[in-house]
Amino acid sequence: MQANTEIASLLIDLESIMRASGLWSAQAPEPAALASSQPFCVDTLDLAQWLQFVFIPRMQGLLEAGLPMPEKCEIKPVLEEGMVSPSDALLSVIGDLDEAITRAN
Numbered sequence: 001m002q003a004n005t006e007i008a009s010l011l012i013d014l015e016s017i018m019r020a021s022g023l024w025s026a027q028a029p030e031p032a033a034l035a036s037s038q039p040f041c042v043d044t045l046d047l048a049q050w051l052q053f054v055f056i057p058r059m060q061g062l063l064e065a066g067l068p069m070p071e072k073c074e075i076k077p078v079l080e081e082g083m084v085s086p087s088d089a090l091l092s093v094i095g096d097l098d099e100a101i102t103r104a105n
Contacts, residue, residue: 003104004063010097011056017089023048040078047083051075059101073101 018024025048033044040050055075062069076095079086 003069003100006100007059007069007097007104008063010093010100011059013093014051014090014097015056017087017093018048018052021087021090023090024052025049028053040082042082047079059097069101069104071102071105073098 015024029045029049033041033049034053036042036044038044040047041054045053059069061067076091076098079091079094
């Protein structure tokens with residue numbers, strides 16, 4: 001249960017960092033963009049949109065439903081490769097989430 005509390009806190013931190021750095025969008029993408037079958041919705045969303053509209057809600061949903069976390073989480077390398085100049089704070093919280101989610105199992 002402690003892992004879930006840590007993950008919930010880190011998701012709040014992630015949202016806060018994204019808002020502070022201007023990566024949080026006021027407008028949701030079209031439903032079709034969220035239905036992508038590609039990893040990280042790379043064909044329809046940028047990584048910040050994927051974090052906001054796919055990753056955060058899915059993780060919160062798992063927590064609220066008391067369901068297990070994914071066996072492994074490795075988002076930080078994707079951000080390092082695919083995002084233009086991600087901030088140190090963003091990379092740090094994503095790295096912490098990767099570790100917390102992977103440890104939760």
